[in-house]
Amino acid sequence: MTSRTVTLLDVARAARVSKSTVSDALQGSGRVAAATRDRVRAVAEELGYRPNSAARRLRRSSTGAIGLHLPRTATRLDYYMNLAFGAVERAQEEGFDVVLLAPTGAAGGGDSKGSPDSTGPTSLTNPTSLTSPVGRAATPSGPIASRVDGLLVIDPEVDDSAVPGLLDGGVPVVTGERYLGPTATPTGAVICDNAASLTALLDHVAERGARHPAVLAPAGTSAWATALRATADSWARERKVAVALRTVPFAATPGEAEETTLALLRTDPSVDAVICAPDGAAPGVLRAAATLGRPVGPGALRAAAPHARTATEPGARARTPLLVASCVDGTATRSAEPPVTAVDLRPAAYGRACAELLCDILAGRTTPDTVRRHAWALETRAST
Numbered sequence: 001m002t003s004r005t006v007t008l009l010d011v012a013r014a015a016r017v018s019k020s021t022v023s024d025a026l027q028g029s030g031r032v033a034a035a036t037r038d039r040v041r042a043v044a045e046e047l048g049y050r051p052n053s054a055a056r057r058l059r060r061s062s063t064g065a066i067g068l069h070l071p072r073t074a075t076r077l078d079y080y081m082n083l084a085f086g087a088v089e090r091a092q093e094e095g096f097d098v099v100l101l102a103p104t105g106a107a108g109g110g111d112s113k114g115s116p117d118s119t120g121p122t123s124l125t126n127p128t129s130l131t132s133p134v135g136r137a138a139t140p141s142g143p144i145a146s147r148v149d150g151l152l153v154i155d156p157e158v159d160d161s162a163v164p165g166l167l168d169g170g171v172p173v174v175t176g177e178r179y180l181g182p183t184a185t186p187t188g189a190v191i192c193d194n195a196a197s198l199t200a201l202l203d204h205v206a207e208r209g210a211r212h213p214a215v216l217a218p219a220g221t222s223a224w225a226t227a228l229r230a231t232a233d234s235w236a237r238e239r240k241v242a243v244a245l246r247t248v249p250f251a252a253t254p255g256e257a258e259e260t261t262l263a264l265l266r267t268d269p270s271v272d273a274v275i276c277a278p279d280g281a282a283p284g285v286l287r288a289a290a291t292l293g294r295p296v297g298p299g300a301l302r303a304a305a306p307h308a309r310t311a312t313e314p315g316a317r318a319r320t321p322l323l324v325a326s327c328v329d330g331t332a333t334r335s336a337e338p339p340v341t342a343v344d345l346r347p348a349a350y351g352r353a354c355a356e357l358l359c360d361i362l363a364g365r366t367t368p369d370t371v372r373r374h375a376w377a378l379e380t381r382a383s384t
Contacts, residue, residue, distance in 0.1 A: 006049040015043040065097045066358060067148040069166055071155055071222075071250075078330050079279050079347050080154070083176070086351025087152060094359040099148055101166075144169035150358045152176065153186065158221035172368070174358040176350065177223040188361055188370045190353045194227035195234075197343045198327060200378050201275050202235050202243070204341065205323045208298040208384050210273035213323075214244035214264055216257060216285070218277040225250065228277055228327060244271055250278060254332075257284030258291075265292055265322075272322060273384075279328035282340045286324060286383075294322040296338055296383055324383040338382035350374050 011026075012019045017040060025032045025040035026049075032040075068087060070080050088098045144151070144166065154176035156163045164183040167173055172187040177194075179186055198215070205213050215232040218225040229245070236243035246260055257276055265271055265288065274289075276282045289296050326333045329342035353374050360366040 006044075006047045008049075011040065011044045011047060011049050014047060015040050062149050063147060064095065065099050065148045066091055066355070067099050067101050067144065067151045067166075069101045069151060069153045069156075069162065071157070071160075077251075077279070079328060079345070082347040083154065083351035083354075086348035087355040088351075089348075090352040090355035091359065094363075096149070096355075096359070098355075101151075145171050150174070150187075150362050152354050152358055153179070154354070155222045155224060156181070172358060172361050174354055174361070176354045180221065180223055180226065187368045188357050188366075188372075190350065190357055190372050190374050191223075192345060192350075192374050192376055194224050195231040197345075197376050197378070198228050198231040198275070199235055201325050201327065201341075201343065202232075202239075204378065204380065205273040205275070205325060205384055206239070206241070208273075208323055210323050212242055212244070212268075212270045213273040213275060214246065214268075214271045216246050216248045216252070216260055216274065216276045216278075216281070218250045218252075219247050220250050225277075244268055248276075248278065248281070252276075252278040252281045252284075254281050254284035254287070257281035258288045259284075261285045261288035262291065265289075265294065269320060272320060273325070274322065275325045275327065277327045279326065279330040279342075280332040282324060282326040282333050282342070283336050286336055286338075286340070289322045289324065294320060296322050296324055298323065298384055329379055333381075336383070341381045341384040342379055344377045344379050346374070346376065 008019050008022050012022045015022065017025075017036065021032060021036065022040050022044070025037040026044060068084060070084065084098075084100070091098050148171060150172040151166055151169065152174055153163060153166055156175050156177070156179040158179075158181045163179065163181060167179070167184040167186060174188045174190065175186040176190055178189055178191055202213060202215075215228070217229045217232055229247075232243050232245050235241075244264060246264055248256060248260055252260075257278070261274055261284065264274070274285050276285050286296060324340055326340050326342035329344040333340040333342040353372060357366070357370060357372055361368060361370070
């Protein structure tokens with residue numbers, strides 16, 4: 001059926017069910033048996049059926065769009081770019097466009113899991129599915145409910161003044177990570193176990209021989225930032241291991257990470273592992289290690305162990321090896337020399353998961369207050 005548009009009737013005939021059953025199965029409404037729903041969806045996919053978005057909007061008084069609110073620095077960050085396009089891809093499968101909500105410029109630390117690159121602020125725009133940033137009329141002071149059917153709010157910060165208005169905007173809201181503020185709670189959330197991911201990194205470097213790790217933890221009031229700082233402290237207490245904790249900006253550049261690491265290692269040369277939070281900043285840690293003559297990697301750590309000097313002996317600082325890891329994987333960690341061990345947060349899949357939960361709530365396929373978990377993976381590389 002490539003010569004014309006596939007219709008609901010075509011799907012109904014091929015699946016041997018009624019047109020209304022096809023409609024209910026594809027929209028997740030009505031009383032359709034799970035087996036029938038799966039069969040109808042499989043037939044629709046095989047035939048290449050695409051819903052008539054205009055007709056669907058008329059039937060349900062829908063805008064046909066969902067809003068996406070990201071941290072202010074997000075349009076310059078690889079992590080959020082991947083997340084956004086994952087959300088767009090999943091929303092399109094449900095017939096929704098995605099509208100990027102412009103930042104208000106209000107207080108907020110620009111919380112993000114990444115660091116800036118040279119990409120301009122318009123680089124997130126996808127002409128086929130993601131509009132260019134809308135103006136202030138689509139922020140909490142404007143009629144959110146008349147513009148979108150629901151909202152995705154990613155990494156909400158307590159001190160982002162836009163978030164309370166979005167949560168009270170009159171439409172379902174799904175957050176990527178929990179919102180720790182005192183105002184209205186979101187309709188649903190997709191969360192990662194951020195405490196577990198940092199614990200895994202700390203355990204990993206300890207298993208590789210590190211005895212005095214350091215964490216360059218993110219500033220800010222998002223759930224991710226809060227969890228990493230708290231986990232570094234609790235891991236140190238539980239393991240009875242000294243952890244040097246330094247706070248860096250969320251959008252820390254490699255230069256800022258380098259400066260912080262140089263100061264850290266000059267002050268405390270016994271530090272033998274540095275875990276850097278912001279994606280893209282870890283190469284700065286590697287540069288600092290090179291400047292101080294600190295070889296990077298577990299091989300260097302093991303080779304140094306039989307001939308280890310105390311930190312007070314001449315030359316000890318220059319020869320103590322260093323392990324380096326990152327809380328977020330990305331191009332910078334994969335292409336570094338040596339490649340850096342990192343937590344893969346799977347941002348595109350995370351964006352899809354957030355959009356899928358919102359679509360499920362809008363279609364009545366799941367109940368409000370649903371919280372889903374998103375899996376991460378530890379990618380070990382030469383730096384540890």
